[in-house]
Amino acid sequence: MLISDFDGVIVDGMEEYWWSARRAAAQLLPSGVPLPQAAPEAFRQLRPQVHHGWEMPLLAAVIAGYGQPLAAFHVDYAAALAASLQQLAWSEPQLTEALDTVRQQAIATDRQAWLALHRPYPWMLKALQRLDAEGVPWGVLTTKSAGFTADLLSSHRLHPQVIYGREDGPKPEVLQRLLAQAPASGPWRFLEDRRLTLEAVRALPALDAVHCLLATWGYLRPGDAQNLPAGIKLLDPEVVTQPLAQWPAAAIVQAN
Ligand SMILES: [Mg+2]
Known part of the structure; x- marks a missing residue:
């Protein structure tokens, strides 16, 4: 069974993210704040750091000069995000709803x-x-809402067996539930472009049997593809089009 992330792995959603993020931000900022039509370079550069959708309208506001300076996001993304949220007196649910x-x-x-x-x-x-x-089963595990994801996949005539969205909880937890429900559906492959998520999966012994794969074409931070731990392997586009059995093996083999 293949479980794949959506944004940055199946679909390049950069244009849509900026399109939605700038509109959501415009609703929350004072009227008339200028935000460029096309995704600015600053947004593209920060996209690999983004974990949840709600962060993107906040980044749009930051690009328009609100919250913490852009440079602060390159030093400590999480801290700059939290400080900006507080400065603007916005909440995560509010940004999710706006988006x-x-x-x-x-x-x-x-x-x-x-x-x-x-x-x-x-x-x-x-x-x-x-x-x-x-007839090989595959599923999607995303931090986007499952409804939007299903809509997008069906527009490309893709029919995953399961779609888990942000409503279903953190990805490592969803994977644990999936494995517990259908232990015989292995080997399990989990394809992501967020290294931190793969590292969180790798930290759970219950998920040792999952092959963790990092998509080389995704939204990677500089250095993400280097010095990977043994339990995470890179996946290149040339390999993707080969049968699943040819994909790199990255499960943790238990020493007896
Ligand atoms: Mg992704």
């Missing part, structure tokens, strides 16, 4: 235009369509 509302409106008014802001990686599209055709 969801923007997306719901976009889907209701111009669904095709909204879908077109997402660009699937061709090698992933090919690999997942082949898994579907072969």
Whole structure:
């Protein structure tokens, strides 16, 4: 069974994230604050640090000059995020709601235009369509909402067996539940572009049997692909289009 992250692994959602983030931020900031139409370089640079969707409208506000200076995010992302949230007196649920509302409106008014802001990686599209055709089970585990993810996948005629979104809890917990429910569905492969998430999975002995794979084409921070621990392997686009059995093995082998 393959469990894959969505943003930065199946789909390049950079344009959509900026599109939604700037609209959500504009609703919360004083009116008339200028925010560029196209995703600014500063946003692209910080995207690999982002864990949850709500962080993106906050980053849009930071780019517009609110909250902590941009440089602070490059020094300590988590601290700058928390300080900015406090400075602006915004909350995580408020930002999540603002982002969801923007997306719901976009889907209701111009669904095709909204879908077109997402660009699937061709090698992933090919690999997942082949898994579907072969009847090989695969699923999606994302910090996006499951509803938006299902919409996007079906627009590309992709039909995962399961979709777990931000509503289902942290990824390592969801994986633990999945393995406990269907231990015989192995070998399990977990494909991500966020190294910290793979490291969190690797830290749980209950998930030793999961092959943790880091997508080289995703939103990686500088140095993410270097000095990986033994239990995490890089996955290149050329390998993705090969059968699952050819993908690198990265499970932890228990010493007896
Ligand atoms: Mg990702």
